Amino acid sequence: MGADGGSIPDRRDLVKTRGKAAVADKAVARERFFNCALSRKRLAKPVVADPLGKLYNKDAMIEYLLDKSAYGDGEQICPYILGVKDLLTLNAQPNPDEGEGKAPFVCWLSLKEMNGAVPFIALRHCGCVFADGALRAVLPNLAKVGDEAVGPTEEASCPNCTKPFHPTSAASVLPIYPSQDVQEVLLATLFATRAAAKANKKRKKEGKEKDGKEKDGKEEKGERASKVAKLKTEASSRSASGSPAPVSNASLAPSVRAQLAEHEKRRQAAKAGMSDAVKAMFHKNDGAKKGDVADFFGRTFNRYATN
Ligand SMILES: [Zn+2]
Secondary structure: OOOOOOOOOOHHHHHHHHHHHHHHHHHHHHHOOOEOOOOOOEOOOOEEEOOOOOEEEHHHHHHHHHOOOOOOOHHHHOOOOOOHHHOEEOEOEEOOOOOOOOOOEEOOOOOOEOOOOOOEEEEOOOOEEEEHHHHHHHOOOOOOOOOOOOOOOOOEEOOOOOOEEOOOOHHHEEEEOOOHHHHHHHHHHHHHHHHHHHHHHHHHHHHHHHOOOOOOHHHHHHHHHHHHHHHHHHHHHHHHHOOOOOOOHHHHOOOHHHHHHHHHHHHHHHHHOHHHHHHHHHHHHHOOOOOOOOOHHHHHHHHHHHO
8 A cells, every 4th residue: 555546644634634623622612611501692790600610601501490401402511400509600700802702701810811721710619710820829729629638727818809718628619611530520529519418418307307306298398399489589580680680609609518528529539430430420319311421521512513
C-alpha cells in the first residue's frame, strides 16, 4: 500500500479533521456558558446551578420540576435533580458589555467573561461567582472538589458579599461546568448526602417512635402536598409579575447534614472507586433509567453539537 494511488490520509488530513472537531468542541463548550441547559435561552438572572455545576435559568428549571416533560429530553440532561433544594441560586455579575458574542456574566473580581475560556467557580454559601484563578489569588487556601474533608477551620469572607464561610472545606465550592472527573465526584457527593440525610431521618423517626410519638401517615402526606403547593406558588408568582421572585439562599445552601455526610462520602468513594460508586449510587437511589449514567455528563453540549 502507499504507492498504489489509493487514498491514504496524510498528516495534513488528520490535522484538518482533528482541528474541525476541536473547533466544534470549543463552540459547544462556550455555548454552555451562554444559554440555559434546558430551555437554551440566553442565561439571565435568576440563574441556578445544579449539583454538577450546570447552568439554568431558574424559571425554566421550575417549569421542568413541575413537568419533567416540559423540555423533551430534560430527564436526560439532569435526571439527578429532585427539587429546588438541589439548586444553588447564583449571584453572578451581569456583563456590562452587552455586545454581540459577549457572555452574560463576568467575574466579580477580575471582570473576566464567563465564556468557557477560563474555569469559573461559585461559593455555595452565598452563590457569588468568580473566575477560579481570581478567587484563589485572594483566597489561596480555598479547597477544591475532591480535597480531603477537614474539620471547621477559621472563617474567611466572600470577597464580593463578605458573607463568612469555611474556605478549606470542599463543600464550600461549586465549579461551573467542570471536567467529567469532577462532575463524577460532585454526583457521588450528592448521592452520599442524600443517603446520609435519609438515614438520619430514619434514625430520628425511630427515636420518636421509641418515645411513643409515632409519626402519623396523614401528616407526611400533608407535608408533601404543601411542598408541591409552595413550588407552584413560586412558579406562578414569577409568571404573574413577570419579574423574578426573591431568592432564598437559605433554602438552597448545603445543609449541615451535607457537611456531616461528607466524611462518609469520601470514605465510601475511596473504598469503591469513584466511577463504580457513582454508578451504584445512581441506580440505587435515583431510580433513573439504566444506561443514563455516562450520558448526562456531556449531555447539554452534545445536544448543541447534533442539532
Ligand atoms: Zn458572596
